[in-house]
Amino acid sequence: MARTSVTMKDLAKAADVSVMTVSRAFKADKSIGADTRERILRLAEQLGYVFDSTAANFRNQRTDFVSVILPSINNANFAETVDVLSTQLALGGMQVLLGYTGYSLAREEALIDQMLRRKPEAIVVTGGQHTPDARKLLAKAGIPVIETWDWPQDPVQHVVGFSNAEAIQGVVDHLVDRGYARISFLGGEQGDDFRGMERRAGFVAAMARHGLAADRLVPTGPAPASMKEGAAALALMLDRFPDTRAVVCASDPIAFGALTECQRRGIDVPRDLAIAGFGAYEIAAISHPRLTTIDPMPSEIGLRTANLILRLLDPTAPEPEAPEQEGPIRIRIDWKLIPSESTGESTGTR
Amino acid sequence: MARTSVTMKDLAKAADVSVMTVSRAFKADKSIGADTRERILRLAEQLGYVFDSTAANFRNQRTDFVSVILPSINNANFAETVDVLSTQLALGGMQVLLGYTGYSLAREEALIDQMLRRKPEAIVVTGGQHTPDARKLLAKAGIPVIETWDWPQDPVQHVVGFSNAEAIQGVVDHLVDRGYARISFLGGEQGDDFRGMERRAGFVAAMARHGLAADRLVPTGPAPASMKEGAAALALMLDRFPDTRAVVCASDPIAFGALTECQRRGIDVPRDLAIAGFGAYEIAAISHPRLTTIDPMPSEIGLRTANLILRLLDPTAPEPEAPEQEGPIRIRIDWKLIPSESTGESTGTR
DNA sequence: TTGAAAGCGCTAACAC
């Protein structure tokens, strides 16, 4: 194993130039003779030299890292946000450093602490809920902090997201529009999945606004709730609230699980029961019937977050009036209702 | 923004000790007075000191990074592998640096080049297909290289994976067992998705072995093929090979897309048509009917890869006989056939 | 166009 790697010093010796000249050979715009550069690059190839960006980064006091903290990587929505975020940041020469909390705030705190030691240029977190210590760490980090996928009451700094409580109301309004009144909610009400809890709160608020009973609440257990839990929750709902005519689910996987349970029991969706999800996952657009859902624009979140970071870090950015005085930036993402087959058409109160 | 951060030097001055003493205060096992340490740590808290691991890593010539290169993060199987891999490596103090190729070998080459400059301790790639230059980079990297999710003819170094061609044969054998003979294959045959192509090759080989016609091949377009493409491919298949009684799909998303298309057309699965997938995605276990599939053990791949890396990097590992001479390690992951409802029961040739 | 000096923040190794 070539644990002993070739350095610029070695190259310099071999090319009989100074280390500085070698350094210049690897930068595009430095003043250096074309022939000298070519000779050095050829030599580098021969000796198997690999540029050490850790050293360069250290010397420049820039890591070009952006830390991104997610509840889980195994979630198509978060994955899409990260995908776009990474791709976009790569255009600015930035690299994403990913961390997963497993939906635990304690783990998030530990991760933030650990991440900050790596001296990222900015840090992106999911949600607006953090432990007090985590908040303190973020506030004192001295780098841009962006909370995403949420619309916190009291943001740490920048925000790119939306209100989960509000978004779910789009679903409720849609169902009420179609004449549904006896509506259940399937979704977690425990653990650290605050987005799920907010969706439940949003459901309750929206039902109250319509003067409807909002007590048909079925938990799906701690996050991440997925298809299986959705099926189990539907069974539970049929047992507890048999008069239900429509269900709002905290996520599309839950909704799809519920749908399969209906199929197994011979319950026709949407004729006997309407089902709505959340997240605009791939499955919502293809299941039979297709699921009515909310598109939270995950790629938009990633894109706007990346652009915000690039702008905040770009020293050449033209500052309009107040130089160095710009306050926190709040970018609201517009979720979109996608009405579809699973909530059918309606003709009267259900 | 506190672009000017507090260093050990500042702490040393404030605590009226040497920088070395400060350094010791942050290491668990160093000889230092308990009171001195406490005083320094308290001071660090007050001054908002954050340990700079980039400097420590640079000094120690260890980054504690492991590069992991994936086709896409938006794939539940790869996500699971990475999840377990990251978690396990974290136990050894390692951090994963993720990169996505978008199923492009050219992009993979660029990524590998870029990653190696960050001086990772090891590099994990997906698949055994690389550009010649990428292979060269990997071979000369001087760190452990692990190819995963594949079983290459000519591995670069270590391997943790399985043969996609062989695995798909498990599905074919199962269908033949159940009496199916007129079997189609839905899956990509273009672009850089070599795992998909290998599955197709495996299908053809298995059919030939059973003396069956293997010419019912329906492409799904370039990777990543997903549910929508699966539905479209099924429609195409019905048109081109209407006598088909069973379809083998290159992935569960394709299979599920095909299933939904059947549901829309009133084709009963498995009575009229059997469908099998690949990957043991969540959807396979819950769709109605549930999908027969192959479980490629993604978390096992992640776990074994992590443990292999930790072992290779651990200098205290007891080397049995040949010190520093151990050859490449090949860990074969045993995929598992999961027979389920979508391939039904059979009574005779179909 | 090229080179010499200095140092980014931390720690191994060795004194005391």
Added chain:
DNA sequence: GTGTTAGCGCTTTCAA
């Protein structure tokens, strides 16, 4: 238990 020295590989600055 604490301090001193030296240096990881690179680049900014200034001089030639």
